Amino acid sequence: MPRQDAPSPNGLTYADSGVDIDAGDKAAQLILRHLRRTQGQRVIPNPGGFAGLFRLDYNEQLFKRNYKDPVLVACTDGVGTKVKLAAQLDIHDTVGIDLVAMSVNDMLVQGAEPLLFLDYIGVHNVDPTHIERIVKGVADGCEQAGCALLGGETAEMPAVYAPGDYDLAGFAIGVVELARAIDPLRVEPGDIVLALASSGVHSNGYSLVRKIVKSKRLKLDKTYPELDEQKTLGKVLLEPTRIYARSIVSLQRAYKVKKVISGMAHITGGGLAANLARALPPKTDAVLQRTWAVPPVFTFLQERGAIDPAEMDRVFNMGVGYCLIVRPTFADSIASKLRKHGETVWTIGKIVRGRGRIRWSP
Amino acid sequence: MPRQDAPSPNGLTYADSGVDIDAGDKAAQLILRHLRRTQGQRVIPNPGGFAGLFRLDYNEQLFKRNYKDPVLVACTDGVGTKVKLAAQLDIHDTVGIDLVAMSVNDMLVQGAEPLLFLDYIGVHNVDPTHIERIVKGVADGCEQAGCALLGGETAEMPAVYAPGDYDLAGFAIGVVELARAIDPLRVEPGDIVLALASSGVHSNGYSLVRKIVKSKRLKLDKTYPELDEQKTLGKVLLEPTRIYARSIVSLQRAYKVKKVISGMAHITGGGLAANLARALPPKTDAVLQRTWAVPPVFTFLQERGAIDPAEMDRVFNMGVGYCLIVRPTFADSIASKLRKHGETVWTIGKIVRGRGRIRWSP
Numbered sequence: 001m002p003r004q005d006a007p008s009p010n011g012l013t014y015a016d017s018g019v020d021i022d023a024g025d026k027a028a029q030l031i032l033r034h035l036r037r038t039q040g041q042r043v044i045p046n047p048g049g050f051a052g053l054f055r056l057d058y059n060e061q062l063f064k065r066n067y068k069d070p071v072l073v074a075c076t077d078g079v080g081t082k083v084k085l086a087a088q089l090d091i092h093d094t095v096g097i098d099l100v101a102m103s104v105n106d107m108l109v110q111g112a113e114p115l116l117f118l119d120y121i122g123v124h125n126v127d128p129t130h131i132e133r134i135v136k137g138v139a140d141g142c143e144q145a146g147c148a149l150l151g152g153e154t155a156e157m158p159a160v161y162a163p164g165d166y167d168l169a170g171f172a173i174g175v176v177e178l179a180r181a182i183d184p185l186r187v188e189p190g191d192i193v194l195a196l197a198s199s200g201v202h203s204n205g206y207s208l209v210r211k212i213v214k215s216k217r218l219k220l221d222k223t224y225p226e227l228d229e230q231k232t233l234g235k236v237l238l239e240p241t242r243i244y245a246r247s248i249v250s251l252q253r254a255y256k257v258k259k260v261i262s263g264m265a266h267i268t269g270g271g272l273a274a275n276l277a278r279a280l281p282p283k284t285d286a287v288l289q290r291t292w293a294v295p296p297v298f299t300f301l302q303e304r305g306a307i308d309p310a311e312m313d314r315v316f317n318m319g320v321g322y323c324l325i326v327r328p329t330f331a332d333s334i335a336s337k338l339r340k341h342g343e344t345v346w347t348i349g350k351i352v353r354g355r356g357r358i359r360w361s362p
Numbered sequence: 363m364p365r366q367d368a369p370s371p372n373g374l375t376y377a378d379s380g381v382d383i384d385a386g387d388k389a390a391q392l393i394l395r396h397l398r399r400t401q402g403q404r405v406i407p408n409p410g411g412f413a414g415l416f417r418l419d420y421n422e423q424l425f426k427r428n429y430k431d432p433v434l435v436a437c438t439d440g441v442g443t444k445v446k447l448a449a450q451l452d453i454h455d456t457v458g459i460d461l462v463a464m465s466v467n468d469m470l471v472q473g474a475e476p477l478l479f480l481d482y483i484g485v486h487n488v489d490p491t492h493i494e495r496i497v498k499g500v501a502d503g504c505e506q507a508g509c510a511l512l513g514g515e516t517a518e519m520p521a522v523y524a525p526g527d528y529d530l531a532g533f534a535i536g537v538v539e540l541a542r543a544i545d546p547l548r549v550e551p552g553d554i555v556l557a558l559a560s561s562g563v564h565s566n567g568y569s570l571v572r573k574i575v576k577s578k579r580l581k582l583d584k585t586y587p588e589l590d591e592q593k594t595l596g597k598v599l600l601e602p603t604r605i606y607a608r609s610i611v612s613l614q615r616a617y618k619v620k621k622v623i624s625g626m627a628h629i630t631g632g633g634l635a636a637n638l639a640r641a642l643p644p645k646t647d648a649v650l651q652r653t654w655a656v657p658p659v660f661t662f663l664q665e666r667g668a669i670d671p672a673e674m675d676r677v678f679n680m681g682v683g684y685c686l687i688v689r690p691t692f693a694d695s696i697a698s699k700l701r702k703h704g705e706t707v708w709t710i711g712k713i714v715r716g717r718g719r720i721r722w723s724p
Contacts, residue, residue: 050469051437071418073413115434118437159572162524166522207521
């Protein structure tokens with residue numbers, strides 16, 4: 001798309017080099033309403049400004065300060081090649097939810113409350129309605145996470161991204177009061193491991209997913225009865241990552257004084273074992289049982305791709321998106337509170353003396 | 363690169379799909395020392411953790427709190443197709459400086475002190491030493507900016523990035539005391555516009571730069587006498603973006619009580635006029651004179667590419683990387699303080715009554 005400005009007769013212009021500044025401005029206009037619906041009173045309006053402004057100690061009540069010793073918790077992540085699947089299906093308004101989920105679920109593990117989010121979109125060319133669809137998803141994710149979408153960047157890079165291709169990077173900041181931050185050393189023998197259901201494949205393992213789809217000639221626009229009677233395979237695979245922010249933040253507010261949560265884990269690349277192990281102090285093991293329901297999508301991928309079960313466990317969440325390690329006397333009431341917030345919860349194991357490993361009990 | 367794990371006889375593994383988890387682990391090890399050299403006492407160690415932790419109100423002195431009403435300032439940006447030039451030249455350890463500069467210089471405009479940075483690298487395949495070179499540059503930039511490189515993400519996406527290609531996204535968080543935040547409404551007639559020299563092309567306009575190089579068959583490995591006797595064209599074009607953090611933060615500390623800075627602007631895409639205009643309240647104009655020295659690289663690009671001068675002004679910084687709008691009685695002492703911090707400073711104009719526009723005085 002040429003710019004309106006007349007180029008010099010024999011010279012090159014910026015538009016000749018493939019960058020469309022007007023489309024960028026149009027996209028910026030379109031996404032504004034999505035940003036605004038995520039922004040509460042703590043966001044300081046800064047139209048045309050160079051940065052987003054977020055008031056940390058917003059006084060909800062006069063003379064009340066929110067944090068005594070605030071620790072900022074920062075996360076960044078992408079959604080891997082789930083963007084490639086979105087591009088193939090031409091459905092772009094949900095990968096933004098995945099983007100928020102990946103960073104926000106990571107920060108919850110530290111006991112943090114998500115505050116703000118920024119997105120980076122690298123793209124072949126800026127189609128304003130396309131960018132708006134992506135950012136709509138990011139804003140939806142921010143609403144689910146209870147954080148402000150404070151800003152973002154769309155970079156038009158025809159030399160790096162092929163037509164139709166794009167990449168997403170997300171960045172989340174949260175805050176935790178120093179004394180309330182989750183310390184892995186709190187985990188001790190006797191603690192119970194609770195598992196929260198994932199919504200599907202989430203945002204890890206999509207290179208393998210796409211490999212299976214391609215090599216086994218699966219059809220993304222077809223429904224497979226063993227998978228879902230209503231949804232196409234594409235829709236099942238694109239199901240957005242569950243964001244655990246509201247239930248985990250509410251849970252922590254319910255136990256303001258007692259430290260009932262010893263540790264947490266967001267189950268991403270590496271699977272349940274590798275990620276839960278990150279929450280274990282060196283002298284403990286987690287002994288787990290497969291008590292949860294593995295969603296049909298994983299059985300389907302395993303069977304169609306003839307994937308080794310151990311490989312499935314290493315690549316996919318297998319139905320568990322988030323884990324909590326909790327004090328045994330509070331396990332039931334914690335599980336019940338999480339269920340009230342819409343989570344599906346299973347007790348999948350307990351902590352014993354050990355060497356920082358995950359063990360499977362038959 | 364295949365993983366060590368044996369695949370199932372007829373099945374697919376994650377390694378088959380082109381993702382190398384071991385290389386990712388190796389890269390993570392290599393970059394650790396670069397992160398550490400940027401991290402001061404405000405960073406809370408969190409080995410194996412899911413997020414970076416930064417203590418906002420670190421007590422430098424007992425009972426002293428650093429912020430009364432802290433406002434978080436958040437920025438994100440990439441370096442555009444300067445990454446493509448870096449890939450062509452196979453020089454990867456300076457684009458990280460550009461990445462930090464783009465976000466950090468933006469946040470300085472709000473009066474903020476940079477605190478922490480995170481990077482996202484999307485890449486065709488993870489070559490650990492390649493990733494280390496990129497992150498070395500990011501850490502160098504963070505040292506220059508005085509902020510902690512708190513973490514980052516490397517995403518191996520062979521389906522999105524061509525071999526050798528990558529993209530970078532940077533995220534910076536800073537803080538400003540609410541009462542000290544730069545408010546554009548502070549700018550008033552009589553204020554003086556100071557310009558700080560850029561170090562070269564910085565990180566905007568590289569699609570046009572690359573277009574000129576290609577269409578005019580310029581040689582990146584050659585020296586051009588009118589440009590630089592010592593440096594190849596490639597090296598001149600890859601010169602890292604200047605980071606103004608130390609001088610701007612020092613300047614603000616020197617004037618803790620008096621509000622001597624009315625506004626600031628980071629000169630990026632759109633050039634001097636478009637970016638300085640963002641710092642102007644509606645009822646003022648800035649009247650500017652071309653009193654600064656335009657670096658040879660811009661004259662070279664303009665002549666070789668036969669670019670219209672107005673187009674040059676819209677795309678490139680033309681030698682001015684950052685502007686300050688200051689109270690007239692303090693202009694000289696501010697300029698002198700900035701020079702002591704190594705900046706080249708020109709007085710390029712003043713603020714008059716107007717309509718939020720930039721006017722050029724002959």
